[in-house]
Amino acid sequence: MAREKELSGLRALVTGGTQGIGEAVVGALRAQGAKVLAAARNQGDETELFVGADASTPEGCRTIADAVRDRLGQADILVHVVGGSSAPAGGFAALDDEHWQREIDLNLMSAVRLDRELVPAMIERGSGLVIHVTSIQRQVPLPESTIGYAAAKAALSNYSKALSKEVSPKGVRVMRVSPGWVETSAATAMIGRLAQEADTDTDTARRQLMDSLGGIPYGRPARPEEVADLIAFLASPRAAYLTGAEYVIDGGTVPIA
Missing domain, CATH: 1.10.1220 (Arc Repressor Mutant)
Incomplete structure (x- = not known):
C-alpha cells in the first residue's frame, strides 16, 4: 500500500542536488511532499528550486544559506550530499597542500559551514534533521587514488557524531549515510x-x-535511487527516534571489523 506523503509541509536543502545521489535525493524528498531547494555549481536538469554556488568555499556556503532563508524561510531538513575528489592518483606523495585543502573544503568544510549557518534556527525551534553523506572509504580507503577524500570523509563522520551529541538533546537529529560504490x-x-x-x-x-x-x-x-530511498526514510516520521547513527549502504562491501 502506498504511503501518504510523509514530508508534506517540510522544507529541505540538498547540496550537490543536480546530479547523481543528490539529484535522486531531491526527487525522493519531493515525492514525499517536501519543498526542496537544490544547491550545486551547475543547474543540470533542475527546473524548480535551485541555487548556483560552490559549496567548497565560504562564499558559496553563504550564498546557499541566504537562498534557504530567502526562498524557504528556513530548513527543516539539510542533506549534505556534495563531495568528491579531484586529487591525482599516486598515493600520499602525489598530494600537495593544495590538493589536501581542496579535499577537506569540499568533503568536510562544506557541511561544517552550512550547518553553522542553518542549524541554529533548528535549535531555536527545537526540531530539525541534518543528514551527512559520508563514504565507506572512511573505513576502507583506497590509498593509491583517494587518500585525501577518504580522510576528509572520516573527519566528516567524526564531526557528525559530535554534532549529534550536542544538538540531539535540543531536538535536532543528525544522521550519517555511508554509501559504497554508487x-x-x-x-x-x-x-x-x-x-x-x-x-x-x-x-x-x-x-x-x-x-x-x-x-x-x-x-x-548501488543505484542513486537506492541511497535516496534510505535518506527519505531517515527524514520521515518513522525514523523519529534515530539520531547519531551511520547507515552503511554498500552491498556488503565493508567487512566485519
Whole structure:
C-alpha cells in the first residue's frame, strides 16, 4: 500500500542536488511532499528550486544559506550530499597542500559551514534533521587514488557524531549515510575511461573497480535511487527516534571489523 506523503509541509536543502545521489535525493524528498531547494555549481536538469554556488568555499556556503532563508524561510531538513575528489592518483606523495585543502573544503568544510549557518534556527525551534553523506572509504580507503577524500570523509563522520551529541538533546537529529560504490553518471564515465586506458571493455573495468574495493558481495554497485530511498526514510516520521547513527549502504562491501 502506498504511503501518504510523509514530508508534506517540510522544507529541505540538498547540496550537490543536480546530479547523481543528490539529484535522486531531491526527487525522493519531493515525492514525499517536501519543498526542496537544490544547491550545486551547475543547474543540470533542475527546473524548480535551485541555487548556483560552490559549496567548497565560504562564499558559496553563504550564498546557499541566504537562498534557504530567502526562498524557504528556513530548513527543516539539510542533506549534505556534495563531495568528491579531484586529487591525482599516486598515493600520499602525489598530494600537495593544495590538493589536501581542496579535499577537506569540499568533503568536510562544506557541511561544517552550512550547518553553522542553518542549524541554529533548528535549535531555536527545537526540531530539525541534518543528514551527512559520508563514504565507506572512511573505513576502507583506497590509498593509491583517494587518500585525501577518504580522510576528509572520516573527519566528516567524526564531526557528525559530535554534532549529534550536542544538538540531539535540543531536538535536532543528525544522521550519517555511508554509501559504497554508487554507479552515478560520473562513475559510469569513469568506468569508460578506465576501460579505454586499460584497452578492455566496460564490464571488465567495472569488475576490476569492484575488486579494488575488496569485492561487492551483492554483485553490483548501488543505484542513486537506492541511497535516496534510505535518506527519505531517515527524514520521515518513522525514523523519529534515530539520531547519531551511520547507515552503511554498500552491498556488503565493508567487512566485519
